[in-house]
Amino acid sequence: MIDSYRRLMNLQKQPEPRGLKGFFTDTSLCIGCKACEVACKQWNQLPADGYAMTGNSYDNTGALGATTWRHVEFIEQVKQNGNRDQQRWLMMSDVCKHCANAACLEACPTGSLVRTEFGTVYIQQDICNGCGFCVPACPFGVIDRAPRDGQFEAGTAHKCTLCYDRLKDDMTPACAKSCPTASIQFGDVAELQQRARARLGELQARGETSARLYGMPEGREAAEVGPLHAFFLLLDKPAAYNLPEVPRLPRKTMGERYRWSAVVGVGFALVGALVFGRRSR
Amino acid sequence: MSERPGEHGYYDYPVVKRPVWTWEIPVYFWLGGIGSGAFITSSLAQRFGSEEDARSLADGFYIAAAALLPCTPLLIMDLGRADRFHHMLRVFKPLSPMNLGAWTLAMFTPVAIARAAALAADRGLLPRVAPMLTALVPRGLSELAGSLLGITLAGYTGVLLAATNIPIWAKSKLLGGLFTASALASGSAAVSLGATLRSVEDAPLHRLSKIESAVSLAELALVAGYVGQSGRAGRPLTVQRLALPFWLGAVGAGTVLPLLLHRLAATRSGARLRRLSTLASLCALGGSLALRWTVFEAGKESANDQAASFELSS
Numbered sequence: 001m002i003d004s005y006r007r008l009m010n011l012q013k014q015p016e017p018r019g020l021k022g023f024f025t026d027t028s029l030c031i032g033c034k035a036c037e038v039a040c041k042q043w044n045q046l047p048a049d050g051y052a053m054t055g056n057s058y059d060n061t062g063a064l065g066a067t068t069w070r071h072v073e074f075i076e077q078v079k080q081n082g083n084r085d086q087q088r089w090l091m092m093s094d095v096c097k098h099c100a101n102a103a104c105l106e107a108c109p110t111g112s113l114v115r116t117e118f119g120t121v122y123i124q125q126d127i128c129n130g131c132g133f134c135v136p137a138c139p140f141g142v143i144d145r146a147p148r149d150g151q152f153e154a155g156t157a158h159k160c161t162l163c164y165d166r167l168k169d170d171m172t173p174a175c176a177k178s179c180p181t182a183s184i185q186f187g188d189v190a191e192l193q194q195r196a197r198a199r200l201g202e203l204q205a206r207g208e209t210s211a212r213l214y215g216m217p218e219g220r221e222a223a224e225v226g227p228l229h230a231f232f233l234l235l236d237k238p239a240a241y242n243l244p245e246v247p248r249l250p251r252k253t254m255g256e257r258y259r260w261s262a263v264v265g266v267g268f269a270l271v272g273a274l275v276f277g278r279r280s281r
Numbered sequence: 282m283s284e285r286p287g288e289h290g291y292y293d294y295p296v297v298k299r300p301v302w303t304w305e306i307p308v309y310f311w312l313g314g315i316g317s318g319a320f321i322t323s324s325l326a327q328r329f330g331s332e333e334d335a336r337s338l339a340d341g342f343y344i345a346a347a348a349l350l351p352c353t354p355l356l357i358m359d360l361g362r363a364d365r366f367h368h369m370l371r372v373f374k375p376l377s378p379m380n381l382g383a384w385t386l387a388m389f390t391p392v393a394i395a396r397a398a399a400l401a402a403d404r405g406l407l408p409r410v411a412p413m414l415t416a417l418v419p420r421g422l423s424e425l426a427g428s429l430l431g432i433t434l435a436g437y438t439g440v441l442l443a444a445t446n447i448p449i450w451a452k453s454k455l456l457g458g459l460f461t462a463s464a465l466a467s468g469s470a471a472v473s474l475g476a477t478l479r480s481v482e483d484a485p486l487h488r489l490s491k492i493e494s495a496v497s498l499a500e501l502a503l504v505a506g507y508v509g510q511s512g513r514a515g516r517p518l519t520v521q522r523l524a525l526p527f528w529l530g531a532v533g534a535g536t537v538l539p540l541l542l543h544r545l546a547a548t549r550s551g552a553r554l555r556r557l558s559t560l561a562s563l564c565a566l567g568g569s570l571a572l573r574w575t576v577f578e579a580g581k582e583s584a585n586d587q588a589a590s591f592e593l594s595s
Contacts, residue, residue: 133377
C-alpha cells in the first residue's frame with residue numbers, strides 16, 4: 001500500500017547523503033577576472049547573453065539568470081569624497097546560495113526542485129514544467145525561466161547546479177576550479193565556515209573593520225532561509241552587493257495569509273446562512 | 282565606509298526577479314473566483330434558503346461550470362512547457378500554493394460540472410440521462426464538497442502571489458483575504474445577474490442583494506487594509522501607472538458602486554430593482570477583473586523596486 005503510494009507519488013528512495021558541499025566566496029580576494037563566469041558557461045554549455053554594455057563599471061553581465069549562473073559585480077566606491085584612502089573598488093562573484101531552507105524548492109509544485117545528496121538545490125530538467133513560481137519566490141533573484149522561444153532548454157527554470165555532475169565524480173565545480181585567487185573556495189560547508197571565521201579574524205586584525213560574513217548560521221540573514229551553503233565574506237553591508245539583510249522565506253508568513261482567506265470564506269458562509277436562514281424551510 | 286545618501290544597493294538593479302507570468306494568470310484568477318463564488322452562493326441558497334431561493338438562485342452551478350472550464354487551459358497556456366502540465370499532479374505538496382491550486386482546480390472542476398449536469402436534469406433538460414445523474418450525484422454532498430474546494434480555490438490565489446518575494450504582493454497579510462472577497466463578490470454578482478435574466482421574484486433578489494452588499498463592504502475594508510499595510514511598496518498600484526484602473530476600476534466600480542446600487546435597490550421592486558441589480562452585478566464583475574489585473578501587473582513593476590525589496594527584507 002505504502003509502496004504503491006510511493007511509486008504513484010514518485011517518492012523514490014533518495015541517494016545516500018554525501019555530506020554538505022558548498023562555496024565560500026571571499027570577496028576580499030576577488031580581482032574581477034570573470035574566469036568563474038566563463039568556466040561556468042563552458043562547463044554547463046550555457047549560451048552567451050549578447051554583448052550589451054551596461055555602463056556600470058565592468059559589469060556587463062547584469063544579473064544572475066537562466067543562462068548566467070555566476071555573476072561578477074563591480075562596485076566602484078570612488079565618488080563619495082575626495083579622500084583617496086576612502087576610495088575602493090569592490091568585486092564579488094555572486095551565485096545561487098543553495099539555502100538550507102530554499103524558497104524555490106518549497107514553491108516548486110512538481111517536485112522538480114530537489115535537495116541532492118550534497119545538500120545542494122537542484123532542478124531536475126526532465127520534471128520542470130516551467131510554471132514560473134520559483135522565479136519570484138527566490139529572495140535573491142537567482143532563478144529564472146528560460147524564454148519559451150529560446151534555443152536553450154526552452155521554457156524551464158534554471159540556476160546554478162553547484163556542478164552536480166562534477167560533484168558526482170568527486171570533481172570541484174568549474175567556477176571554483178578556475179578561480180585564480182581562491183576567492184571561490186569549494187568544500188564541505190562546515191570546514192568552509194571554519195575557514196571563513198579564521199579569514200574574517202585575520203582581516204579584522206589587519207584593520208579591515210568593515211569585513212563581515214554573509215550566510216553563516218549565526219547571521220541575521222540565516223533567520224528564515226537558514227545557513228547559506230554558498231556564503232560570502234563581504235567588505236561592505238549586504239545591500240551594497242544587492243543582498244537582502246534578512247532574506248525572506250515565504251512559508252514563514254503563509255499561514256497568517258491563509259488565515260485571512262479562511263476568515264473571509266467563513267464570514268461569507270455565515271452571512272449567507274443568516275440572510276437565507278430567516279426563511280428556512 | 283560612510284553611508285552614501287540615496288545609494289543603498291548595487292546600481293539600480295532589482296534584488297528579485299520579475300515574474301514571468303502573462304495575462305492568462307489574472308484572467309484565471311478572475312474566472313476561478315467567479316466559479317467559486319457562484320458555486321458557494323448557490324449552495325448556500327440550496328442549504329439555507331426557502332424553496333423559492335433554492336429554485337431561483339441555482340444558476341450558480343451553471344455559472345461555476347462555465348467559468349471553471351477555461352481555467353485549466355489558461356493555466357496550461359501559461360506554462361513554459363505546456364506538454365508537461367500533468368507534472369503538477371505527480372506529487373501532492375500542499376505547502377506549495379501552486380500545487381494546492383492545481384489539485385483543487387482538478388477536483389473542483391468535475392464536481393462543478395457534475396452539479397451543473399444534475400441541475401439541468403432537475404430542470405428536465407437532460408431527459409435521457411436524468412435518472413442516472415440523480416442517482417450518481419448526491420446534491421447535498423456535492424454542494425458541501427464543491428463549496429470547500431471552491432473556497433480553497435478562491436482563497437489560495439492571493440496567498441500564491443503573497444508567497445513570493447515581490448514587495449507589493451508579499452508585504453501585506455491581506456492579499457489572500459482580499460482576493461477571496463473579490464471572488465465571492467464577483468461570484469454572487471454572477472448568480473444575481475443570472476437570476477435577473479431569468480426574471481425571478483423580487484424576494485430572492487433582495488436577499489442576494491444583502492449578501493452582495495456585505496461582501497462588497499468586506500472587500501472595501503480589505504482593500505483599504507491591503508493598501509495601508511503595503512505602504513511604500515504599494516506605490517506601483519496606488520500612485521503610478523496603474524493608479525487609475527485600480528482606484529476607479531477595482532475600488533470604485535468593484536466595491537463602492539455596487540454598495541451604493543444595492544442600497545438603492547433595497548427599497549425598489551420589479552423592473553427598477555432588476556436594472557439596479559444588473560448594473561451592480563456588472564460593476565462587481567468588472568471591478569473584480571480590474572483588481573486581479575492591476576495587482577498582478579503591479580507585481581511586475583514592484584519586482585524592479587530595489588528600495589521596496591530592501592525594506593521588505595530588512
